[in-house]
Amino acid sequence: MSEPELHLNDKISQGQRAATRDGFGRGLIEAAKINETVIAICADLTESLRLKDFEQNFPERFVRIGVSEQSLVAIGAGFALGGKVPFVASFAMFSPGRSWEQIRTNVCLNNTNVKIVGGHAGVSVGPDGATHQALEDIAITRCLPNLTVVVPCDAEQARKATLAAAEWPGPVYLRLSRQEEFNVTTEQTPFAIGRAQTFRTGNDVAIVACGPQVLESLRAAENLERAGISCQVINLHTIKPLDEEILLQAAKKCGALVTVEDHQVCGGLGSAVAELLAKHIPTPIEFIGAQDRFGQSGEVNELLKEYGLTSDHIENAVRRTLKRKTEKI
């Protein structure tokens, strides 16, 4: 799927800013209206996960569980065994962070239809600091058999991803962030789990990103265009199952990649892409993300800069990988 059919916003960086968690809150209400088995369970973070409206709309389908992330998931598995489609919500640091074994045994191995919602992922949480900034959640979820891993790029896509997760026949991890950004996608933009999207076509380097880093990648690509470097930008909103076709085509066409994620470079989106390409089309890749270090307190923009997640950093990485490609030839 590429640009023309995607109905993206004409101009990036305009309109109203929102976080993917906002889209989740809206999407879950829609999902609950469509499917009466959809319920929500939240571990003492109702406002942070944008579930207040859900609670008001469906009080009988909302369960407050307190600070207990392990039972959040295990009780969720029980609800699923009883025929419900539970969305179990906490911060990513606590679930899947603390609840990993329950996700593995009670959800994935047990094949219970639980939707794990991890909010406040990445350093973009901001001032709360390292304890609350999940930078490892993609790594620990994508290694689990029977788990689908989705990282929507903007609030509008998070809304659609929530609707899609509700109808997906099995466990899903939905990674959300607190960072407020402009919507790249519109109501008309299609979304399907497992089908990545080319948001911008290009020939020299492919930038593969997820979450709010997709917008930052588009900003970088726009700047690079002016410098005569043509970049394809792929929104890899589903880390698992991986859309192999779009990635192999991009590697073949561009011959060089940059991966961008608000996550450790170890085990995340970049690793998933590298595992695929190493097998089929070995390609120079530059990995943007946390370089084996924890987060820290700071304002969002300061942290994005500190951890190398701005368009400037992406542009530099594009130049580096381009150089490696040229030297290889």
Place this chain on the structure above:
Amino acid sequence: MSQIHDDKVWELNLQAVKIREDVIKMLLAAGSGHPAGSLGMADVFTAMYFHILHHDPKRPDWEDRDRLLLSNGHICPVRYAAMAHVGYFPKEELLTLRKLGSRLQGHPERMCLPGLESTSGPLGAGLSQGAGLAFSARMDGKKWRTYVVTSDGEHGAGLHWEAVLFAGKYRLHNLTNIIDRNNIQIDGTTEEVMPLEPLKEKYEAFNWHVIDIDGNDIRQIIEAVNEAEVITEKPTCIIAHNTPGQGVSFMENDHLWHGRAPNKEEADQALAELEKIATRLKSDRS
């Protein structure tokens, strides 16, 4: 709820011996597994499958069945044996326990064998799943009940107590927790490793109704479950005090039999002892 006649109790006692015999045979064939807990809980599983549960072995996915979850999955040999005896699958299959490709995995897996209700083994997670099931039944106005067998050792897990809090808060009266209280865990007695007493008072403080019983007495098991059914304001916890290794003298109350299978000689001795119990039961009857 159902009253129980002496004849039925006698029948169930004999059935429990047969299940114990199969547990020994299964563990001998497997060469590994957990005999003490399996033997100790044979009476509870016999009472559940042969008298208490509303279920249909030929329709394990029957929507209105009662749900029985086993949280301490390592004692699954007794569950498998009870399920085979009541008709879920052929008894011959019991000897495939722990073998490559078997539906009888070393710890129970829901996706392998119909009727298991849940996958378990890592301790502490069963009561949570039971609480979720019971809550969903209540949301839907369903009458079926949820029973969870938990071990005393797994009360060391914080996760378990999260579920105790949760079920107490939401007054899940359709949930019954049957504690396999045999006082042993891998490293020794529970009171040495991590004391649980006073266990009854702990549950009461968490808003549970608690019944202490002899977990090797079929009549007491059935009467306690009947009592739980009529408690409508809170969940019930049945502390089933039982003898680990029950029925096999050299295994009884010895934590070293928690996770070691008998060899051929030991199995023969165990089966001979169990046969004596069966013979005695039959002669008592006549």
